Amino acid sequence: MRERITRASNVPLWDRVIYPLYAISLGALLITAAADAGRVGWSHVPVEIQALGALGVVASFVVIWWCTAANHYLSSQSRIQTDRGHRVVREGPYALVRHPMYISLMVLTASIALLLGSWLALMPAVIIAVLLVIRTSLEDRMLRNALAGYREYALDVRQRLVPGVW
Numbered sequence: 790m791r792e793r794i795t796r797a798s799n800v801p802l803w804d805r806v807i808y809p810l811y812a813i814s815l816g817a818l819l820i821t822a823a824a825d826a827g828r829v830g831w832s833h834v835p836v837e838i839q840a841l842g843a844l845g846v847v848a849s850f851v852v853i854w855w856c857t858a859a860n861h862y863l864s865s866q867s868r869i870q871t872d873r874g875h876r877v878v879r880e881g882p883y884a885l886v887r888h889p890m891y892i893s894l895m896v897l898t899a900s901i902a903l904l905l906g907s908w909l910a911l912m913p914a915v916i917i918a919v920l921l922v923i924r925t926s927l928e929d930r931m932l933r934n935a936l937a938g939y940r941e942y943a944l945d946v947r948q949r950l951v952p953g954v955w
């Protein structure tokens with residue numbers, strides 16, 4: 790838990806830029822949903838779609854829990870945790886894709902927008918998805934270059950985010 794909430798000194802510059810943008814976009818998503826669905830009513834999401842959003846939130850949390858249980862090096866920061874004996878994790882959802890937490894966050898943010906009843910809140914969710922795709926690419930490069938065994942793992946598990954796709 791300490792690793793997941795503490796700022797480490799070896800976090801790359803790109804991650805120190807992307808993470809705050811992610812946090813701002815998440816705030817924008819919630820504010821947009823509140824203004825749209827709760828106050829102004831610019832868009833209307835049918836209750837059936839809101840129910841799909843609720844299912845997406847639950848499914849995302851299940852996968853996020855699975856990632857947390859499988860990967861003891863999981864952190865809000867992209868870094869090699871040499872101080873903790875960082876190794877490649879191949880178990881759980883990491884046997885299917887290399888970055889299951891990021892796809893879960895993408896589904897979660899889009900699902901939150903739908904659950905809260907705002908089509909407009911999908912715009913910040915798309916920004917979050919773009920940021921996470923960029924972060925995935927940069928983190929993957931960092932892991933390939935600095936984490937022992939990651940290159941071999943990437944040959945075994947070829948997809949970064951979506952099994953069978955990418």
